[in-house]
Amino acid sequence: xxxxxxxxxxxxxxxxxxxxxxxxxxxxxxxxxxxxxxxxxxxxxxxxxxxxxxxxxxxxxxxxxxxxxxxxxxxxxxxxxxxxxxxxxxxxxxxxxxxxxxxxxxxxxxxxxxxxxxxxxxxxxxxxxxxxxxxxxxxxxxxxxxxxxxxxxxxxxxxxxxxxxxxxxxxxxxxxxxxxxxxxxxxxxxxxxxxxxxxxxxxxxxxxxxxxxxxxxxxxxxxxxxxxxxxxxxxxxxxxxxxxxxxxxxxxxxxxxxxxxxxxxxxxxxxxxxxxxxxxxxx
Amino acid sequence: xxxxxxxxxxxxxxxxxxxxxxxxxxxxxxxxxxxxxxxxxxxxxxxxxxxxxxxxxxxxxxxxxxxxxxxxxxxxxxxxxxxxxxxxxxxxxxxxxxxxxxxxxxxxxxxxxxxxxxxxxxxxxxxxxxxxxxxxxxxxxxxxxxxxxxxxxxxxxxxxxxxxxxxxxxxxxxxxxxxxxxxxxxxxxxxxxxxxxxxxxxxxxxxxxxxxxxxxxxxxxxxxxxxxxxxxxxxxxxxxxxxxxxxxxxxxxxxxxxxxxxxxxxxxxxxxxxxxxxxxxxxxxxxxxxxxxxxxxxxxxxxxxxxxxxxxxxxxxxxxxxxxxxxxxxxxxxxxxxxxxxxxxxxxxxxxx
Numbered sequence: 055x056x057x058x059x060x061x062x063x064x065x066x067x068x069x070x071x072x073x074x075x076x077x078x079x080x081x082x083x084x085x086x087x088x089x090x091x092x093x094x095x096x097x098x099x100x101x102x103x104x105x106x107x108x109x110x111x112x113x114x115x116x117x118x119x120x121x122x123x124x125x126x127x128x129x130x131x132x133x134x135x136x137x138x139x140x141x142x143x144x145x146x147x148x149x150x151x152x153x154x155x156x157x158x159x160x161x162x163x164x165x166x167x168x169x170x171x172x173x174x175x176x177x178x179x180x181x182x183x184x185x186x187x188x189x190x191x192x193x194x195x196x197x198x199x200x201x202x203x204x205x206x207x208x209x210x211x212x213x214x215x216x217x218x219x220x221x222x223x224x225x226x227x228x229x230x231x232x233x234x235x236x237x238x239x240x241x242x243x244x245x246x247x248x249x250x251x252x253x254x255x256x257x258x259x260x261x262x263x264x265x266x267x268x269x270x271x272x273x274x275x276x277x278x279x280x281x282x283x284x285x286x287x288x289x290x291x292x293x294x295x296x297x298x299x300x301x302x303x304x305x306x307x308x309x310x311x312x313x314x315x316x317x318x319x320x321x322x323x324x325x326x327x328x329x330x331x332x333x334x335x336x337x
Numbered sequence: 338x339x340x341x342x343x344x345x346x347x348x349x350x351x352x353x354x355x356x357x358x359x360x361x362x363x364x365x366x367x368x369x370x371x372x373x374x375x376x377x378x379x380x381x382x383x384x385x386x387x388x389x390x391x392x393x394x395x396x397x398x399x400x401x402x403x404x405x406x407x408x409x410x411x412x413x414x415x416x417x418x419x420x421x422x423x424x425x426x427x428x429x430x431x432x433x434x435x436x437x438x439x440x441x442x443x444x445x446x447x448x449x450x451x452x453x454x455x456x457x458x459x460x461x462x463x464x465x466x467x468x469x470x471x472x473x474x475x476x477x478x479x480x481x482x483x484x485x486x487x488x489x490x491x492x493x494x495x496x497x498x499x500x501x502x503x504x505x506x507x508x509x510x511x512x513x514x515x516x517x518x519x520x521x522x523x524x525x526x527x528x529x530x531x532x533x534x535x536x537x538x539x540x541x542x543x544x545x546x547x548x549x550x551x552x553x554x555x556x557x558x559x560x561x562x563x564x565x566x567x568x569x570x571x572x573x574x575x576x577x578x579x580x581x582x583x584x585x586x587x588x589x590x591x592x593x594x595x596x597x598x599x600x601x602x603x604x605x606x607x608x609x610x611x612x613x614x615x616x617x618x619x620x621x622x623x624x625x626x627x628x629x630x631x632x633x634x635x636x637x638x639x640x641x642x643x644x645x646x647x648x649x650x651x652x653x654x655x656x657x658x659x660x661x662x663x664x665x666x667x668x669x670x671x672x673x674x675x676x677x678x679x680x681x682x683x684x685x686x687x688x689x690x
Contacts, residue, residue: 107580131586142578144437145631146690150347155573159586163570163634174343183338187346189630191687209585 056118056133056212056245057082058104063113065096065103073099074269076113084243086236088256090280091266092290097249098139100266101215104247105134117213131159135209137202139217139249146191149201153177156208176207179234195222203231214238216248220255228252232259253305257281265289278303354635357628361642365419368649372415375653376406377662385411409547417546417554418652418665419645421611422621424558426644428600429618430625430636431565434576435596436502439689442619443604445506446597447487447513449613452605453539454516455479457523460531473545480609487512488601492594499590505597541614541666543652550610561603562641565596572596572633616669617644617651620677627684647673 060079066072073096081087089097102108104115106122115122122130135156146152153176157169177183180200185193190201199222206214216235220228236259238244250256256263256277263280265273267289273280281303283296293308374385380403388407391398398404428443436445456476458464465475466482490512491505500508524535546554565572571592574582579589604618621644622636629639648665655668 102580105584107583127583127588128586131584134584136581136584138578138581138584141581143576144439144689145434145576145626146687147573147630147632148350150350151573151630151632155570155577155585158570158574163567165634170344170347171340174340177343178338183343186338186343187350189687191690215584 055082055243057116058213058245059116060104061114061116063100063103063110063115065099065108065110072111072269074266077271079264079271079274081245081247084239084245085261086232086239086246086248086259087262087264088260089247089249089264089266090251090253090256090289091272095266096269097266098217101136101217101247101249104213105136105215106130107136128159131209131211133211133213135206135211135214137206137214137216137219139219139221141198141202143190146189148186149177149182149188149190149193149204150186152190152201153204153208156205159209172208172210173204176204179207180204180231196224196227199223200227200231212243213245213247216246218249218251221251228255229258235259236261253281253286257302257304258300281305354629354632358635358639358642361625361639361646365422365642365645365649368646368653369415369419372418372649372653373407373411375656376411377656377660378402378406380406413548413551414543414546414652415649416551417543417610418649420551420554420558421543421607421614422617422645422648423641424554424561424603424607424644425614425618425648426621426625426640426642427562427565427637428604429644430622430633430640431568431572431596432600432618433622434572434633435593435600436506437576438502438506439623440619441506442615443600444608444613444615444618446491446509446601447516448484448601448604448608449539450513450516450520451486452480452484452608452613453535454520454523455481455483456538457520457527457535458483460534461523461527477609481605483516484605484608485601487516488597488605491597495590495594502593505593537664538612540664541612541669542664543611544662544664546610553606554610557603557606558641561599562638564599566637568596569633569637572637576631576633612664612666614648614666614669616666616673617647620673621647623688624677624680626688627680627686631688 058081060077063077064072064075077100089100091097099108103110109123117133150173153173154165154169157172161169174183177186180203182197182200182204185197193201199219203219206216220231223231232255235246235248239246239261260277262275263277264271265280265285272289273285281296283294286292286294286305292312293310295306295308296303297306298304373389374380374382384403385407388398388403389412392404392408425443432441432443432445433439456479459476459479465479467475467478470478487509491508494500494508495505524532527535571587574585574587575589575592582589622640625636625639625643629635648669651668651672652665654672655663655665
């Protein structure tokens with residue numbers, strides 16, 4: 055059984071300021087774990103410390119008893135799959151070849167029949183096998199996200215890390231994809247760690263929710279333990295009501311009491327009568 | 338869509354790419370072979386091949402001038418055209434993926450500026466960096482050693498400080514400006530004859546290629562094409578963000594340096610014998626991208642054959658367009674430029690994001 059343990063992990067991009075300090079987290083059972091927290095709290099940074107895109111300043115990330123820093127890069131990629139929030143390349147390939155990249159840690163530059171089968175399975179799990187021969191560049195943002203998911207699945211790892219995997223999907227596909235992630239944990243015994251901003255999607259499908267706040271784990275537990283009005287108010291600064299719906303907490307947000315963004319008192323320059331920029335429509 | 342149908346689509350896509358690869362290869366070989374029959378000295382088209390066959394089979398050739406033209410001038414030049422074009426093509430494609438930049442070409446690390454400096458130093462001051470090596474050999478040695486200096490800077494800086502591909506390009510360009518300025522200073526002191534010599538070399542010419550140069554060019558191209566083809570999967574990963582390549586099992590920093598070392602060594606050897614032949618290394622990969630796609634598994638060999646084809650055609654035009662011939666670098670840019678713009682406007686697929 056795969057086991058992932060974060061032991062007093064501290065990280066900062068500069069020496070002066072830590073993003074988070076002494077994070078302890080133990081994931082020793084298959085589960086869908088969702089990381090919640092406001093922008094800039096370090097959710098992505100935490101995930102990047104797990105799969106060694108970033109290196110913690112102190113503390114350790116232990117995977118099956120070994121520090122991830124001691125794994126060869128390819129071995130780590132066999133164990134931990136990753137779906138970024140967005141993918142970037144100057145030279146897009148076809149969808150099938152993009153997903154085929156997920157086979158690199160297993161097969162290197164070979165492309166076997168088995169690899170092709172896995173690429174197909176990954177695509178068809180997400181219902182996008184019809185896009186296989188299309189160019190990645192011609193697809194929509196939502197389709198891009200599904201291709202990234204398929205590439206992560208093609209890694210056939212025991213742990214899958216996902217950075218906002220449903221941010222560009224419509225409501226139906228948000229639910230389908232998150233349910234699929236839950237099934238990966240339930241039926242395949244995978245550890246799935248997802249970053250999400252949709253509290254209700256997180257509530258509906260997660261086994262466990264970790265809420266980050268001010269560089270620490272603020273709450274950790276099942277959705278009904280973590281998603282309380284008090285917690286959400288403290289972490290996000292948004293008041294809300296939490297009701298039970300279909301056996302899970304459902305969050306309804308209140309507009310009152312939210313720190314407002316303030317519209318600037320100054321009117322845009324071009325609207326002003328004494329504008330330095332002449333209005334071209336006026337003679 | 339069932340798996341069988343998916344598999345059939347995928348395989349037919351692969352077969353189409355292999356067919357394109359084979360066609361470009363055949364075209365490149367044919368173009369290089371035809372190149373044998375053209376020279377500034379007029380020689381009959383069919384006569385050229387009968388002279389070649391006679392020479393190869395040991396039959397005495399009556400016309401010594403014809404034999405000289407075909408065997409000592411056009412044949413080594415035709416072979417070098419194929420090899421140099423192929424080498425520049427793969428290096429350009431690899432550099433584009435490595436630096437994640439469609440503007441990258443084999444000289445991106447400032448190789449040509451270093452080589453030009455070496456040539457100027459050799460011609461104007463008669464200084465050879467390798468002791469006891471004078472004349473042409475000394476020039477070649479100078480060009481080779483100095484062309485690697487800018488690349489060494491890039492590698493050195495990236496070892497000391499971890500730098501992004503964009504910073505690598507900026508370091509390369511900065512070193513290039515320093516070398517260009519130094520070269521300009523030396524060239525101002527050159528005599529008119531020396532200056533012509535320097536200038537012709539800088540433009541890129543295959544006119545001085547001899548049989549004895551071919552082993553070096555052959556070795557460089559073979560090493561370049563085979564190693565970069567072998568590394569195709571890594572090039573694919575490198576063209577994505579570093580965080581993606583790490584998560585897929587590749588160390589981008591080390592791999593990037595490896596690619597820069599391979600490309601720099603291969604290009605440095607080629608540039609010593611051919612001078613700076615612009616445009617082929619930039620454009621051949623892009624034309625092949627439009628035809629065969631950006632998967633480096635096929636793009637790398639395709640860029641080799643595409644580069645060979647492009648240079649063979651350009652060199653044939655270069656040698657025939659004026660009675661005195663033109664440096665091939667002029668033709669690749671003069672005709673290649675407008676042609677590439679035309680192709681860019683005509684193509685409808687989204688090749689670059």
